[in-house]
Amino acid sequence: MSQExxxxxxxxxxxxxxxxxxxxxxxxxxxxxxEGGWFDVVKCRSCLFSVSRDPGPxxxxxxxxxxxx
Numbered sequence: 347m348s349q350e351x352x353x354x355x356x357x358x359x360x361x362x363x364x365x366x367x368x369x370x371x372x373x374x375x376x377x378x379x380x381e382g383g384w385f386d387v388v389k390c391r392s393c394l395f396s397v398s399r400d401p402g403p404x405x406x407x408x409x410x411x412x413x414x415x
Contacts (some may be wrong), residue, residue: 353402356407358391365397373397377406 365411367375370392382385384406388397397414 361388365393365395367395368393377402379406
């Protein structure tokens with residue numbers, strides 16, 4: 347019996363506040379990869395409005411052991 351592999355998943359960190367576009371209190375912070383590289387964003391889960399978008403780490407959520415030294 348073979349098991350299907352689980353797709354990668356990423357925890358989204360809840361953020362206090364309300365969306366300036368739709369007023370929902372469903373803001374979450376997480377890394378995204380786009381044409382400019384990795385960004386740390388805060389987005390509304392309800393309407394997907396980007397509340398903030400800051401440059402993130404070069405490798406996004408991947409952390410090298412050498413970065414911890």
